[in-house]
Each structure stands twice: as structure tokens, then as C-alpha cells.
Amino acid sequence: MARVVVDVMLKPEILDPQGQAVQRALPRLGFDGIADVRQGKRFELEVEGPVDQAALDRIHKMAETFLANTVIEDFTVKVEA
């Protein structure tokens, strides 16, 4: 079975207080030099059958209607070897 990964991230202009909280914690923990952190979601889909264009189109549709809320989020779809 092939794996397809859908990454969902808040759009750049949307405030991400969770990412900011992580970023603020970093120097406290001794990790310096990180200017910004944004937190997203990763979906790993195990796909039955071939990952052809039709399958990718279906996954794109799934990401667009359900996995991501395109009002606030962007997403990418990629096939993992």
C-alpha cells in the first residue's frame, strides 16, 4: 500500500498562538536561534490500490472539503515512496 501525506498549515496571515507558545518556550529550554514556530497537522493516508491521478484527485478533494478548512488553512498532498 502506498502512503500519501497531507500536510495542513494555518495560512500565514492567521495568528497561531500555539506555535508562538512553543517558540517562547524554546530559549527557556536552551534552544536558541529559532525566530518563529508555526504548528500544523500531518495526515498519513494508507491508500488501497494504485496512487494514480484519479486517486490523487480524490485525496485532493478530501483534503479540500474535510481535512483542511480552506478558510483558514492551506494544505499540500504528496506521495511518500
Place this chain on the structure above:
Amino acid sequence: MTTRIGVVTFPGTLDDRDSLRAVRLAGAEPVSLWHRDKDLHQVDAVVLAGGFSYGDYLRAGAISRFSPVMETIIEQAKGGMPVLGICNGFQVLTEAHLLPGAMLRNNHLHFICRDQKLRVENAETAWTGDYTAGQEISVPLKNMDGRYTADERTLDELEAEGRVAFRYVVRGEAADGCGNPNGSLRDIAGITNAAGNVVGLMPHPEHAVEPLIGTGRTDGLPFFTSVLKKLVSA
């Protein structure tokens, strides 16, 4: 004939009982609706109650939006049936694109629970006719994902068309129930669709319908009497 107002229960809904009670106190017949049932049982209006439907998994309201009951509600709402979404119900309405924008995690990342002052901006919707524009009310607020967001164009459009129905009163100290509790853009607490039949509100009017509980005031009751009058006169 008695006006029937349905209240939807999804797995994780918390405030359905209070909403049914508010409907009854307003003088309508409360009808429980189950999320797996496509049939709305001849109700005249629907309340999507607060809570954490499907545990807020994925995003608040994202999974419930695809439930069988919502298919019918979306269709009927587009046909003019009054629908009120409170808190999680508001989140469901944005996910269903019956209302624009989206709801995000509170800017301070804390769950917040307090009495909240609101200003009624639009007293012409199906759910706000018993208020007057500019009136200030106090109802409980409790949420984790209450930060209303939309792009600038949508916000401008909402403002221009008078579709910001409620705003957080921002004045004085947060401790007195004033202040923006979650970072909502332009202090928006509630909005309506263009037709005025669909309204979403983050705070909880159904918890302020009896003097003995909640804020000790009944500032939330006009939501339910408004829609009742609207339906009787329709």
C-alpha cells in the same frame, strides 16, 4: 398549532438540555433531534447547541457538519428555516459554510468561562427581534475555540451589510465581563447570514433564561421568544 423548535444532539453535545428548556420557557414546544436522523420531525426552527461534538476532533464542528441531520438542516436553512448555532453550534455553522469565516483556538490558549457583556448590533434577525439595537446584555461564555476569524474582505462585507449581530463589549476591566475574551476579529461575538434566518453566537443565551441560575438574569431568553414571534407572525 404550537411552534416546534428542534435541538440537535451530536455525540459530545452538552447544552442540549438547557436549550430545550429555554425553548420551553419561551413558550414553544421543544423537540429533540438526533444527529443520525435526517428527519427534522416537522420542526419550525433548529438550535445547534453547545458542547464538543465528536470531541472537537480535526477541528471544532468539522465532523458533525457531515452528519445526516446537518444535510437536512443545511438544505432547510438555505430555504429560510431559522437556525441558531450556539458556541459549538456556531462552529458547525461556519464549517457547513452557512455562515462565513472560521473559529480558531482562543488567542491566550486557555479555556475561558465567565459572564460576558455583549452589545446587540442587529435586532432584525429571526433570533434577535425581541432585543433593540445597541442594547447591552450579559450571558455566560465558555469556550476553547472562540476566536472568530475571516479575511478582511469578508469582515468588511459583514460590517457593511449589518451582519455582525453581536459584539463583545470592550470597556473597563475584563473582570467585569467586558473585554474581548478570545481575540475574535473586530470583537465579533455573533453573526448572521444575509437572509437573517441563520445566526451563530459564541456565548450561551440558553444559560441565562431563569433568574436562579447563570448570571441571575434572563438576558438570553429573547433569543427564543424572538424566533417564536417570528414564526407565529410568518
